[in-house]
Amino acid sequence: MVKAVVGANWGDEGKGKITDMLAKEADIIVRFQGGANAGHTIVNDYGKFALHTLPSGCFYSHTTSIIGNGVALNIPILFNEIKSIMERGVPQPKILVSDRAQMVMPYHILFDQYEEERLGGKSFGSTKSGIAPFYSDKYAKIGFQVSELFDEELLKEKVVRICETKNVLLEHLYHKPLLDPHELLETLHQYREMVEPYVCDVSSYLWNAIKEGKEILLEGQLGTLKDPDHGIYPMVTSSSTLAAYGAIGAGIPPYEIQKVIVVCKAYSSAVGAGAFVSEIFGDEADELRKRGGDGGEYGATTGRPRRMGWFDCVASKYGCRLQGATDVAFTVLDVLGYLDEIPVCVGYEIDGEVTTDFPTTSKLEKAKPVLKYLPGWKTDIRGIKKYEDLPENCRNYVEFVEEQIGFPITMVSNGPGRNDIIYR
Numbered sequence: 229m230v231k232a233v234v235g236a237n238w239g240d241e242g243k244g245k246i247t248d249m250l251a252k253e254a255d256i257i258v259r260f261q262g263g264a265n266a267g268h269t270i271v272n273d274y275g276k277f278a279l280h281t282l283p284s285g286c287f288y289s290h291t292t293s294i295i296g297n298g299v300a301l302n303i304p305i306l307f308n309e310i311k312s313i314m315e316r317g318v319p320q321p322k323i324l325v326s327d328r329a330q331m332v333m334p335y336h337i338l339f340d341q342y343e344e345e346r347l348g349g350k351s352f353g354s355t356k357s358g359i360a361p362f363y364s365d366k367y368a369k370i371g372f373q374v375s376e377l378f379d380e381e382l383l384k385e386k387v388v389r390i391c392e393t394k395n396v397l398l399e400h401l402y403h404k405p406l407l408d409p410h411e412l413l414e415t416l417h418q419y420r421e422m423v424e425p426y427v428c429d430v431s432s433y434l435w436n437a438i439k440e441g442k443e444i445l446l447e448g449q450l451g452t453l454k455d456p457d458h459g460i461y462p463m464v465t466s467s468s469t470l471a472a473y474g475a476i477g478a479g480i481p482p483y484e485i486q487k488v489i490v491v492c493k494a495y496s497s498a499v500g501a502g503a504f505v506s507e508i509f510g511d512e513a514d515e516l517r518k519r520g521g522d523g524g525e526y527g528a529t530t531g532r533p534r535r536m537g538w539f540d541c542v543a544s545k546y547g548c549r550l551q552g553a554t555d556v557a558f559t560v561l562d563v564l565g566y567l568d569e570i571p572v573c574v575g576y577e578i579d580g581e582v583t584t585d586f587p588t589t590s591k592l593e594k595a596k597p598v599l600k601y602l603p604g605w606k607t608d609i610r611g612i613k614k615y616e617d618l619p620e621n622c623r624n625y626v627e628f629v630e631e632q633i634g635f636p637i638t639m640v641s642n643g644p645g646r647n648d649i650i651y652r
Contacts, residue, residue, distance in 0.1 A: 230444045230480065231487040232471035233557075235451025236547035238498035239469075240525075240534060241491040242559035242641060244268025244284045247447045249646055250489070251285025255442040256292045256434070259283045260477030261467040262449035263300030263332055265357035271644045274318050281306045283447050286313070286321035293321050294430055297328035298467060298477020300362045301374070303419045325423055326430035326479070330371040334415060335394055335407055336361040342402040351501075363466035374427060377420040387412045431479025438484055446474035446485065452547035453502075460589050463502025471551050490553035490635070492544050494561040494625075496537035497525050503592040506537035506573035520563050538571040538599065541632035546586035548635040556633070558626060559641040562648075567604040570625060573597040574632060602628060610643040615652050618642075 233250065235241045248270045251257055264280035271277075272287055279286070281302065283293040295301055306325075314320055336358030343361070344351040354360065365371040370390060376382055387409040395406045437444060448469055453459045455469045467473070471490075475482040495516060498504050508516070513536040517525040525534040548556060564570055575582045575598035578591050582598055605619035612618055618626075618640075630637045640650040 229441075229486050230438065230446065230474075230484045231489060232446040232448060232474045232485050232551075233489045233491065234446075234448035234471045234474075234551050235469065236490045236492040236544050236551065236553075236556070237451045237496060237540070238453050238500075238502075238504070239450035240497050240499060241451055241493045242557070243448065243491045244270045244279065245559070245641065245644065245646070246489060246491050246557045246639070247284035247445060248272060248287065249649060250445055251283075251288055251291055253443055254285060254291060254445045256294060256437055257283035257285035257445045257447055258294040258296050258430075258434070258474075258478045259299050260296040260446050260448065260474045261298040261469065262465060263357055263359050263362065264302045264305045265300075265355040265359045265465070268447075268449075272646045274313075274316060277313060277316075280309060282309050282313070282321065282323075283445075285445060285447075286323075287318055289319050291322070293323050294428075294434075294478070295323070295325045295329055296430060296478040297326040298473065299326075299329050300332050300359055300467070301325065301329045302332040302358070303422050307422050323426050324428040324430060324433065325374060325426040327373075327375040327427050328430070328479070329374050330362070330366050331374065331419060332358045332362045333372065333412075335412075336365070338404070339394075339397075339402075342404055346402065355500075360466045372416065374423060377416060377423070383413060383416055387416070434478060434480050438480065446471070446478055448474065451491075452550050453543060455550070458550050460502045460592060463500065463589075487554045488552045489555045489557055489639075490548050490551045491557045491559060492548070492633075492637075493559050494539060494564055494629075495520070496540050496543075497534040498537070499532055499534050503589060503595070504535055504537055505543070505576055505592065505595045506540040506597045507535055508537055515566075516563070519566060520560060538573055538597075539629060540573045540597075541629065542573065542576050542584055542586050544629075545584070545633040545635075548633055553635040555638040556630075556635050557639040557641065558629070558637045561622070561626070561640055562608065562610050562642040564625075565605060565608050568606065569601045570604050571599045571601055572628070572632075574600045610648065612642060613650060615640065615650050618650070 267278040285291045286293045339361040391407045391409045450469045454465045471488045576595035605621040
């Protein structure tokens with residue numbers, strides 16, 4: 229069976245933990261989109277890790293970790309990551325890389341930095357990992373596919389052609405040093421050496437695995453509201469963050485994805501710019517940020533303080549609907565134990581009218597949150613294993629959210645560890 233683990237909101241929902249947990253029962257875990265621009269934080273028996281490219285199931289010796297064709301593959305980052313987890317006692321993970329994946333090139337990272345610099349105050353809040361320039365090149369059909377590393381004649385011709393076009397921009401738009409085709413070719417040779425042992429026809433491998441009845445997890449990056457079509461455009465990422473894209477980014481038939489586990493936080497947080505209706509500020513935000521996540525709400529890749537807000541029913545209902553949630557995993561519920569009452573955003577007021585439908589960006593910018601206050605439970609709920617053992621107000625909070633979003637909350641996470649989970 230194929231299951232997808234995806235985010236409901238702006239990313240940072242706790243997908244890494246849920247994937248790591250579900251991977252115990254899985255054979256194969258596939259990253260299907262995005263690059264090393266977002267991190268998944270995982271706490272398990274080996275310690276605490278921030279992964280950027282490796283699928284979150286790579287800590288189990290029985291799993292195969294796959295980099296799908298939809299991923300923006302930064303080869304040195306992937307290999308440094310494998311080395312860094314092995315240095316901490318994790319057995320060498322079994323890894324396959326799609327021959328159709330495309331590579332993030334060093335110049336993509338430079339162009340990302342130069343463009344944010346050029347835009348100044350109007351920048352997109354990019355993580356400067358080269359993601360937008362990478363996907364621009366992929367769709368402009370001037371990207372480098374892993375399979376092309378093994379065609380030397382093609383590479384020699386292509387590096388010259390690519391450098392010509394890139395150098396026009398470097399010289400006239402950014403006024404930065406030019407690219408050298410010989411250096412670029414040398415880099416590609418190094419990438420070839422690193423990746424060669426892992427290259428595989430992934431869609432064929434997965435087709436056979438599905439026929440053999442293997443358990444496959446698709447791991448998404450970021451969340452619905454960062455999707456380029458359905459998110460808060462233009463403050464979005466450059467690849468689709470939806471479960472439906474898992475079929476494309478892994479190379480499997482869409483009807484094989486039978487479960488979609490949408491991860492949703494018990495409050496809201498966001499990294500990067502863009503509309504965020506339930507956002508809070510000042511001491512209130514600092515307090516939530518400090519208590520949030522495991523060790524505070526700071527980006528796993530960037531270390532940036534995340535923007536904080538109360539749970540947003542409007543955004544989460546929309547996020548779950550677009551993902552096609554069969555199950556909702558509700559995370560970091562334990563964090564809210566300090567509050568006397570808990571605000572929840574149940575609607576948006578736009579131009580004097582209240583809506584519960586998530587609008588397009590220009591309307592979103594004008595939206596004000598309609599808040600409802602629920603009584604807090606004022607205790608620590610970590611360590612509780614059964615739903616009925618949670619305090620009544622805590623259960624009321626979960627059930628209120630479930631009713632508002634209209635999708636079943638089947639897992640409640642009440643701590644950062646692999647086993648801090650309650651099944652409903």
